[in-house]
Amino acid sequence: MALLEVDNLAVDIPLSDGVLHAVSGVSFSLERGETLAIVGESGSGKSMTSLALMNLLPKRAVRRADRLLFDGIDLVTAPEARMRALRGNRMAMIFQEPMTSLNPSYTIGNQLGEALRCHRPVAPAAARDRAVQLLEKVGIPAAARRLNQYPHQLSGGLRQRVMIAMALMCGPDLIIADEPTTALDVTIQAQILHLLADLKKEFGMAMILISHDLGVVARVADKVAVMYAGRVVESAGAQSLFRSPRHPYTRGLLNCIPVPGRTAPGSPLGAIPGQLPNLIGPQHGCAFRERCAFAAPECAGDIPLVVTEPGHLARCVRIDALEAAA
Amino acid sequence: MLSFTSQRLAVALSVALTVSIVAFLLLHLSGDLATAIAGPEATAAQIAEIRHQFGLDRPMTLQYLDWLWRALHFDFGNSFYYRDTVTSLVASRMPVTMTLGAISLMLALVIAIPLGVLAAVYSGTIVDRLALGFCVLGQAVPAFCLGLGLIIVFAVHLHWLPVSGTASWKNYIMPSVALGWYAVPAVMRLSRNGMLEVLSSDYIRTARAKGLRPTVVILKHALRNAIIPVVALAAVQFGFMLGGSIVIEAVFNMQGLGYLAWEAIARNDFPVVQAVVLILAVIYVALTFLADVANAFLDPRIRLA
Numbered sequence: 001m002a003l004l005e006v007d008n009l010a011v012d013i014p015l016s017d018g019v020l021h022a023v024s025g026v027s028f029s030l031e032r033g034e035t036l037a038i039v040g041e042s043g044s045g046k047s048m049t050s051l052a053l054m055n056l057l058p059k060r061a062v063r064r065a066d067r068l069l070f071d072g073i074d075l076v077t078a079p080e081a082r083m084r085a086l087r088g089n090r091m092a093m094i095f096q097e098p099m100t101s102l103n104p105s106y107t108i109g110n111q112l113g114e115a116l117r118c119h120r121p122v123a124p125a126a127a128r129d130r131a132v133q134l135l136e137k138v139g140i141p142a143a144a145r146r147l148n149q150y151p152h153q154l155s156g157g158l159r160q161r162v163m164i165a166m167a168l169m170c171g172p173d174l175i176i177a178d179e180p181t182t183a184l185d186v187t188i189q190a191q192i193l194h195l196l197a198d199l200k201k202e203f204g205m206a207m208i209l210i211s212h213d214l215g216v217v218a219r220v221a222d223k224v225a226v227m228y229a230g231r232v233v234e235s236a237g238a239q240s241l242f243r244s245p246r247h248p249y250t251r252g253l254l255n256c257i258p259v260p261g262r263t264a265p266g267s268p269l270g271a272i273p274g275q276l277p278n279l280i281g282p283q284h285g286c287a288f289r290e291r292c293a294f295a296a297p298e299c300a301g302d303i304p305l306v307v308t309e310p311g312h313l314a315r316c317v318r319i320d321a322l323e324a325a326a
Numbered sequence: 327m328l329s330f331t332s333q334r335l336a337v338a339l340s341v342a343l344t345v346s347i348v349a350f351l352l353l354h355l356s357g358d359l360a361t362a363i364a365g366p367e368a369t370a371a372q373i374a375e376i377r378h379q380f381g382l383d384r385p386m387t388l389q390y391l392d393w394l395w396r397a398l399h400f401d402f403g404n405s406f407y408y409r410d411t412v413t414s415l416v417a418s419r420m421p422v423t424m425t426l427g428a429i430s431l432m433l434a435l436v437i438a439i440p441l442g443v444l445a446a447v448y449s450g451t452i453v454d455r456l457a458l459g460f461c462v463l464g465q466a467v468p469a470f471c472l473g474l475g476l477i478i479v480f481a482v483h484l485h486w487l488p489v490s491g492t493a494s495w496k497n498y499i500m501p502s503v504a505l506g507w508y509a510v511p512a513v514m515r516l517s518r519n520g521m522l523e524v525l526s527s528d529y530i531r532t533a534r535a536k537g538l539r540p541t542v543v544i545l546k547h548a549l550r551n552a553i554i555p556v557v558a559l560a561a562v563q564f565g566f567m568l569g570g571s572i573v574i575e576a577v578f579n580m581q582g583l584g585y586l587a588w589e590a591i592a593r594n595d596f597p598v599v600q601a602v603v604l605i606l607a608v609i610y611v612a613l614t615f616l617a618d619v620a621n622a623f624l625d626p627r628i629r630l631a
Contacts, residue, residue, distance in 0.1 A: 056534055087537035095535075100528040104627055105550045115536045150626040166536070 002029040003173060003206050004053075007067035011048045011230075013060055018280040022048045022061070023230045028223075032173065035200060035207040037221035037238070039214055039253070043276050045230035046210045047096075050176045053208075054093055055083045071173060089119040092167035096179040098160035102151035108135075108162055109147030115169040127169075134165040138195060157188040164195065171203060178210045193220055214253055218242055226250045229277055229287035232305075236312035246306075246314035248292045248322055286316070294318040294325070330622055330629070338615040345607040346397065350390050352603065353596045362594060363406060402601040407593045412601045415586060420605075422492050422582035423575070427567045429498055430506035435560060438510045439553070442517025446552075447544060449522060457514065464511040469570060473504035473577040490579035501578045505570055509563040516559050520552035527551075554624050561617035565610035 011023035023045040030036050038046045051057045053068070055075065068075040070091060075083070087093075095101045103111060112134070113127035122130075128147065135143035138161040151159060160180060167175055177196060181189035197220045200207050211217050217224055218238065225235040226249065234247040245251050255270030263269070274291035285300040286292070292299070298317050305313045316322070353359065360377035361368070368376075377383050381392065396402070402412035445457035480500060481489040488497050524530060525548050533547040572584035579585075583602060590598035622628040 054535060056531065084537045084539065087535055089537055093535040095528060095532060097528050101532045103529040103533065103547050103551070105625065106547075114538070118536060118538050118542070152627045163532075166532075 001072065002069075003032045003034075003071055004030040005067055005069040006053070007065060009049065009052060009065040009068065010063070011045070011052050011057060012062045012064070013058070014062070015280060020280050021230055021283055022279065023052065024283070026225075026227070026230075026232050028225055028232070028235060030174070030206050030208065030223075032206050033200070033204050034222045035197075035209060035220055036223045036225060037209045037211060037217040038225050038227055039211055039217055040227035041212055041276065043279075044227040046212075046227050047178055048230075049227070050093070050178050050208060050210055053176065054087055054091065055080075056087075056093075085119070088115055088167075088172075089170045090172050091174040091176065092170065092172040094160075094163050094167050094175065094177040094180045096182050098156050098163055098183060101163055102159055104151055107148055107150055108154070112147070112162070112166050112169060115166050119170050130169060131165070134168050135162070137168075137199070138162075138165045139191070140165070156184055157192070160184060160188075160192055161195070164192075164199070168199065168203070172205060174206045174208070175200070176208045176210070179212070180209075181216060182212075189216070196220065214242075215257055226253070229283075230279055231287065231315065232313075233288065233316070234312075234314045240309065240312050244312075246308045246312065246319055246322070247288075247316050248294050248318070249288045250314075251322070252291075292318075294321045296321070331619060334615055334618045338611050342608050342611045345611070346394055346604055347390065349600050349604040349607070350393055353600050354386070359596070362596070397601075397604065402604075403597045405590075405595055405598050407590070407595045407598075412597050415598060416583065416601055416605060419581060419583045419586045422580055423568060423571050423584055426498060426501055426505060426571055426574070426580065426582060427564055429502040430567050431509065431560060431564050433502050433506035434509035434513055434563065437506075438513035439517050439556065441510075442514040443521050443544065443549060443552075445514070445518040446521030446525060449518075454518075457518070461511040461514050464507055467507070469504050469508045470573050470577050472507055473500065473574055476500040476504060477578075492580050492582075497578070497580070501571075501574050501580060504577070505567055505574045508570060509560075509567065512563065513556060513559060516556050517552060520555055521548055524548045524552045550624070554621055557620045557624065558614075558617045561613040561620075564613055565606075568606050568609060 006029065007027045009023060009026040010021070013020040013022055026045075026049055028036060038049060040046045048057065048061070052061075052063050052065075053070075053075070055063070055078075057063055063076075065076050070086065073082070073086070078086075102108075109128060109131055112131035113124060116122060116127045116130055117124070131147060132143045135146055140146055140158060140161050146154070146158075146162075151162075154162065160183075164180070175196075180196065181192050184192060193216060196207065196209070199205070209217065209221060221238045223235065224238050224241045225232045226241075226247065227233065228249050234241065234245065234250045236246075241250065242254070245254055249272070252270065252272040256272070258269055272291055277287050277290060286295075286303045289295040289299040296318055301317075303315050303317055305315050306317075306319060307313055308319065360373050360380065360382050363380065364373045364376050381389065384392075400413050402416070404410070405412055405415055408415060441457050441460070445454045448454055477489055477500065480487045487499055488494070491497050521544075525544075530543060530548055533543045538547070568583070570584075571582060572588050574580075575582045575584040576588050583606070586598060587602040589595070590602065
């Protein structure tokens with residue numbers, strides 16, 4: 001049985017001028033030890049998807065799903081107390097902003113220890129030992145001394161390592177990393193990614209990596225889901241997706257990445273013209289058609305997910321035209 | 327922490343010094359002191375005699391330094407009206423005002439902070455609107471009106487509480503409510519806004535993602551950060567209350583510092599006015615300093631900067 005099964009997940013946010021369809025029809029499954037990358041630009045609904053899994057959505061947001069199973073537990077009907085017992089314990093989250101995601105008023109040791117002690121009846125000293133052990137594991141030098149420091153005394157890279165250690169305190173089965181490297185320097189980004197990949201292997205966790213950066217994703221993901229305007233437009237194994245992208249949007253994203261050897265110095269990088277459509281109100285047809293070079297009249301109709309090869313799905317009716325052009 | 331504290335202390339001392347100059351000048355700008363002391367029937371010779379006797383013919387700077395030196399030794403001279411030293415007058419009145427101020431502030435904080443937290447946690451709901459209504463009511467009703475209203479209801483009609491005086495703890499209930507009422511809206515609004523801001527911050531999301539109970543999230547992670555500006559406001563409000571107690575002490579006929587100031591102003595008893603102004607100002611400065619230190623204690627970013 002898959003560790004996580006998501007079927008037809010939707011998140012609606014009622015606003016004064018209509019309902020914002022932040023996420024619609026998102027389905028995927030995740031096995032233990034697997035890394036799924038959810039890719040998309042800002043506002044594509046990837047963070048909302050991860051918050052929906054944790055049931056940490058903003059108050060006004062409404063979550064719906066045909067199925068939301070975590071290790072056999074139905075998350076749709078789970079009461080808040082049950083969710084609370086899972087959060088941070090069996091499913092943990094690493095956030096995008098290490099600079100602001102730690103409480104400025106408490107020491108690192110306090111915040112790390114709390115993560116363990118709210119789920120396990122352990123003594124403060126044991127929680128402290130666990131914290132030191134994990135801080136060392138995530139590569140923080142002089143770990144024991146760090147416990148008495150406050151977040152503002154640490155750099156962004158160190159804080160993100162602390163966040164990762166905090167997510168690991170209870171030894172979760174699933175770790176959701178929401179743009180864990182976006183706020184960091186490029187050199188630190190690579191370190192954090194390697195760390196996450198190593199830790200995932202060592203602890204046998206499943207991981208959902210949320211990113212807008214396909215370059216980041218290519219290095220660590222087993223599976224990739226590309227999101228656009230709240231929907232998954234293409235999902236496949238990482239190799240298959242990078243080798244033969246089937247959706248014009250995925251192609252556009254891949255064209256944005258400079259390739260060593262192929263992209264000449266000074267030549268313009270790819271860009272996708274236009275911007276995300278307005279997601280307020282009823283949505284019809286392919287959301288990408290306004291920006292798509294292959295758009296045709298049928299793109300305004302219903303767009304089913306097409307299986308292009310086993311395990312590779314694309315939400316596009318113009319795949320043939322795309323293939324012919326390539 | 328040490329450099330922060332000494333820095334703040336230096337600021338506090340310079341403010342206190344400035345206030346002392348103003349308080350000193352206050353006495354001299356309000357007319358010729360020798361004439362005032364001598365009274366309306368005094369001859370020119372008597373006035374000159376008094377001027378010399380009180381040292382009022384010396385240069386202003388010398389008079390100020392002399393006055394400051396004595397003020398630092400708690401010697402503010404004699405009251406023009408009472409046959410007593412200003413110091414012993416103030417000392418006998420101080421406990422009433424301080425007790426009143428402290429109870430009022432406690433009362434205000436105990437009501438305003440939980441109300442602010444509730445309003446923030448349940449923002450946009452009926453709880454929030456009720457708290458806001460309560461707050462508007464607090465701002466709209468002046469303290470002396472509330473004081474008189476309380477007297478009519480609880481003392482005159484119900485006979486539950488004494489009308490005035492300072493005889494027992496019961497005498498402090500109505501004045502404290504009337505005085506503390508004044509601080510509730512400001513403290514509540516600041517707690518509510520602070521909580522709203524903190525509750526939407528990233529570290530609160532982190533705390534929830536850890537699986538902490540809502541009470542732990544709100545009380546440990548949110549309130550601790552939201553309360554920091556409230557501490558500074560509370561100190562300022564306490565200062566306002568010491569000032570506001572002039573009215574409340576008059577309404578409830580309490581023999582406190584405020585009542586003394588009121589009497590002294592009415593009787594041109596300048597040394598007393600001067601002393602009260604200086605003492606209240608120094609208390610205010612000291613409170614602000616203590617609030618800074620308390621802030622540093624609460625916020626490690628200040629403490630360890």
